[in-house]
Amino acid sequence: MGLQQQVMQEMKAAMKAKDTVTLESLRAIKSALLLAQTEKGAGGEMTEADEVKLVQKLVKQRKDSAAIYHEQGREDLAAPELAQAEVISKFLPEQLTEEEIEKVVVQTIDAIGASGMQDMGRVMGMVTKELAGQADGKTISAIVRSKLS
Template sequence: MALEQQIMAEMKDAMKAKDEATLRSLRAIKAEIIKAKTEPGAGGEIDEATEQKFLQKMMKQRRDSLEIFEKQGRADLAVKEKEEMAVIEKFLPKQLAEADIKLIVEKIIADAGATSAADMGKVMGAASKQLAGKADGKTISNIVKELLSK
């Protein structure tokens, strides 16, 4: 429950500082925590892996929204998404650099004996499992495609 307690403490600080952007983001995270705790089978408790999953999901949603808002020229909404992403990012583990991801994926490809794009599913499954929480799925996919197309 460390995440929930951390969120509550930061919400208190954000309220005192009248930081609306941070407060909005923290409230969204708290809502996800409550939603995860009340799902059938959760038993009112969530583990760290579940916390990381929904934080990553929230980041992906905001990245996608940011991309759409920038394409549509909605700078006002894009700024809000960037603010929320910065707050959510504080609670996620540090993401690996692209070069590090590439090294790990190269090893997975060698271990799996993958040689062509037809082996992408096999490589993606292993890479996604190994890099869970450390890298974005889209980045992993792009690197796997690039390495298998050589």
């Protein structure tokens, strides 16, 4: 089942349960999907990888907003953002632990013979491509940085 059908089913359930946070989150996903499908040159169809990127972007936006609200002491605004991020992240593939990410980073470093920070871009590119949707970019970056320095 595609992401769009899955979102529509979840929306129906959220409407019946009168769960406003879930409903808002699902509407955000639906809206982003429709915008991406109707973009110029999109062709109307999205691959599963495109859908994962889109959902990751939505989760990241919510978490970034919550962090800003938290810095400004606006917990009343941060809480709904985090709740929405939680609902949206249910549509992402299983996230890897830091140990699993570290294993992939070490394998990649050994495979390309990276020796220092000058190779960070190459390592990041390969690891990010391999772990698409399974790990956060910040986490990958921190692990790569620690291994190369």
